Amino acid sequence: HSTEQTETADRPACDNLNPGNLQLVSELKNPSSSCSVDVSAMWWERAGAKEPCIVTACEDVVSLWKPLNSLQWEKVHTWHFTEVPVLQIVPVPDVYNLICVALGSLEIREIRALLCSSGDDSEKQVLLKSGDIKAMLGLTKRRLVSSTGTFCNQQIQIMTFADDGSSKDEQLLMPPDETVLTFAEVQGTQEALLGTTTVNSIVIWNLKTGQLLKKMHIDDSYQASVCHGAYSEKGLLFVVVSQPCAKESQALGSPVFQLLVINPKTAQSVGVLLCSLPQGQAGRFLEGDVKDHVAAAVLTSGTIAIWDLLLGHCTALLPPVSDQSWSLVKWSGTDSHLLAGQKDGNIFIYRY
């Protein structure tokens, strides 16, 4: 089925969207004094208590912020990078007191763990992996999956973390004969991992055995789609992909996310929901994040748009604030907050 045959989510006019769906909670004013490259939320343990902290990253500094009260944040740790710039934060669920970051110039060259010494609480870095890293994702149970190399010499590795940030266990997954572009853990089926490839396939692995279970070619209209989430229910796989290259049409508007349903037994797939912008909104997908059933995207127009995948329509639009376009959007891993970053480095925290 092509994109044109997919059911389109309702496209309410911008005026009908409830702005109350997003409430500003607090703000980090230009925390790094330079352009932000990423933001994330994680748990950090101090004096025996776990606190929900914010991690901000610019090219040469990663900072950890702890809450002073419901409105204010205090910078408690800073890691500096003088040789290779920071590209992104890699959140790893179930891990406390450890931040993973990817470093490189355009291409990812290193993955590092950032942590603090237990003795003097000083910041330190541990090199976890180096090479031609194509894709990576933090997984449940303190694991990180990464792929290095291209199709003929591709290596897909799972690292499990020890408390001190070092890798305590390494396991290889069977590589497909296509270069992996993105990974997604499958909610609802423990030990299933999904990947998308550069030539339009979806692959599934068994994380426990390392087996490559299935390679499924999907319609060419999903060319080089990035997978943001996967759910397994009643024998079917529901996969959320973004559509950075999708063409705008009069009937469908500007598609940003798409929900595919795949039967992993037969490798047949169909698009079931197309998340397009409300009427009157322009822009294409720039970057985005999906958590449970809500999908958020920064658009080329500088606006952030949010869709509820269960309701099937756009539920909130966040236009640029103070004439500053949005450049980052992330769901918090610690609560139902949305972290929104501006080009000048300001970070805003909204309750959704």
Place this chain on the structure above:
Amino acid sequence: CSTADLGPISLNWFEELSSEAPP
């Protein structure tokens, strides 16, 4: 949207594919 076109569905797809795939 009908899922009839997707072929027979198995609730145990993960276990079945794991037993069929090469180790």
